[in-house]
Amino acid sequence: MNDKAIRDRLLKHGKELFRAPKQLIRFTGKVKADSLLNDLENHPHAFVLGCVMDRQIKAERAWLIPYLISQKIGGFSMKRLCALSAEDVRRLMSEPEPLHRFVDRMAVNFYSAVQRIALVYDSNAASIWLDKPSSAEVVYRFLEFDGVGPKIASMGANILAREFKIPFADYYSIDISADIHIRRVFGRVGLCAAEATVEQVVYKARALYPDFPGMMDLPCWEIGRNWCKSRGPECSECYMNDLCPTAKQNKRGLSKRSA
Ligand code: SF4
Structure with a gap:
């Protein structure tokens, strides 16, 4: 009862x-980093990469990583990201100071996520949630990224539905x-x-x-x-x-x- x-x-x-009503989501508390993560129209991959980084460190620090990399490479377009080799990403994430507690593993996951967005989603990460998919489909698409487990996959889908107001066909699987x-x-x-x-x-x-x-x-x-x-x-x-x-x-x- x-x-x-x-x-x-x-x-x-x-x-x-x-x-x-939709508001700016404060992922990090830093204005420029949050603007990048909230820019689903032009940089939907920033949000996805933030989800991929959100493991085993404070969330605010994990979500800062896309912005810190954008600062180092002078932008965050998929074109710029796709030009990076796995070794470039490892170096960007580990020097001069590590951006993540498990920097080697997370550099691999970051690189692999960029490749996946480029190859599977034609460099448009918004395809993961466009056209009112079922919640199971969206959670499954997040799970396909290396290093993303059920907790982060549900979190990503939940933020899209609740904060970004992205319509889904249902919400059973969040x-x-x-x-x-x-x-x-x-x-x-x-x-x-x-x-x-x-x-x-x-x-x-x-x-x-x-x-x-x-x-x-x-x-x-x-x-x-x-x-x-x-x-x-x-x-x-x-x-x-x-x-x-x-x-x-x-x-x-x-x-x-x-x-
Ligand atoms: S603070 Fe925790 S223990 Fe106290 S009323 Fe709220 S839920 Fe219950």
């Missing part, structure tokens, strides 16, 4: 975010991207066990809202980042506190201590 109330609260906020914030929130609000696996969280979200499991992604992530911190959740500020068993437990603990 409580699952439904929690789901409805998360979905209410998720739907507000989904319907909100899963929640169960990162550390989302797993913590699912555990604390009682949707899953505290130590639930990524798969458990993904399937729980599917069970709760099969039409669009990823609709709960950003609301949970925001709760995790803003209030439901790993040490010391700020329950009094959180809009889930009247439904959340952890908040109630913490409140009981506090009133016992002050009695």
